[in-house]
Amino acid sequence: DDAEAAMSFSIRNAVVGDLLKIQNTNLHCLPENYQLRYYFYHALSWPQCLWVAEDHRGNIVGYVLAKMEDDNGNKDDPPHGHVTSLAVLRTHRKLGLATKLMNYAARAMVESFNAEYVSLHVRESNRGAFHLYNQTLNFETTEVEKGYYADGEDAYAMRRILTRDVVGLPSQKRVLAAASLPEALAAQQAAKANAAKKAEAAAGGGGGAAKAA
Numbered sequence: 001d002d003a004e005a006a007m008s009f010s011i012r013n014a015v016v017g018d019l020l021k022i023q024n025t026n027l028h029c030l031p032e033n034y035q036l037r038y039y040f041y042h043a044l045s046w047p048q049c050l051w052v053a054e055d056h057r058g059n060i061v062g063y064v065l066a067k068m069e070d071d072n073g074n075k076d077d078p079p080h081g082h083v084t085s086l087a088v089l090r091t092h093r094k095l096g097l098a099t100k101l102m103n104y105a106a107r108a109m110v111e112s113f114n115a116e117y118v119s120l121h122v123r124e125s126n127r128g129a130f131h132l133y134n135q136t137l138n139f140e141t142t143e144v145e146k147g148y149y150a151d152g153e154d155a156y157a158m159r160r161i162l163t164r165d166v167v168g169l170p171s172q173k174r175v176l177a178a179a180s181l182p183e184a185l186a187a188q189q190a191a192k193a194n195a196a197k198k199a200e201a202a203a204g205g206g207g208g209a210a211k212a213a
Contacts, residue, residue: 009092010114011100014050014063016043021060022052029087032149042067042084048108049081053088053097062088064101068113078116081109086120086129099136106160107167115162119149121155133158 014022019039027033043050046067058172059072083105088097109115120139122129133139141157148155164170 008056009061009095010054011051011097011104012045012054014052016040018052018060019043022050022063022065025060025087025089026085028089031151032085034085039065049105050114051074051101051104051108053092053101055092057083061092062086062097062101064098064105066105066109066118066187068109068115069119071097079114081105081113081115081118083118083120098132102137102199103167106162107169110117110164110167111169117159117161119157119159121145121157123149124154124156130156133160 019036020087023034023036023039042065049064049066049068051064052060055061063086064083066081066083069080069082083102086098086101088095088101106118107116119142120133122133124144134141137160139160141156142159143157145155147153151212
């Protein structure tokens with residue numbers, strides 16, 4: 001039981017009280033670090049897109065920091081999200097947590113903002129992360145951005161197409177059908193009641209005529 005508990009994790013939306021722990025996880029895992037106010041900016045602007053992985057003791061062992069892009073000025077570009085940072089502590093890797101965190105964020109982007117794709121950057125040398133994005137999460141490389149990182153390393157710019165089906169949400173058609181189901185049932189019941197009234201009226205009319213006779 002203790003072993004099972006030690007391997008149990010939960011994924012949940014982050015709250016402001018998690019931000020220091022998220023920052024600490026980032027410092028342990030990645031060379032790209034951010035001031036605390038940057039985490040606050042994400043948490044207050046796009047709380048739906050910030051997720052954490054917790055172990056059975058409530059310790060944060062991973063996070064995904066994501067946002068909606070709204071500053072590119074291109075009106076023809078559909079709504080889309082961007083993953084700013086993803087990290088899982090080295091002691092908790094190979095457990096599928098990064099994949100789950102990314103999928104939760106992607107689902108939130110579609111459900112809350114109707115995002116049509118999500119983008120990210122990954123270091124050219126980070127083969128493990130590239131494999132996760134490309135092979136497991138179906139991101140495609142759109143370009144190589146030269147000298148993207150502060151130390152001069154190139155980045156792969158990657159993109160994943162998002163649809164409701166891809167992120168496990170019912171399609172809009174199915175949502176509409178489900179929403180209209182109560183109306184359909186109400187209409188069906190009204191029709192039955194109307195038919196019953198007509199039958200009752202017909203029966204009442206026949207009885208009256210017989211009595212008059």
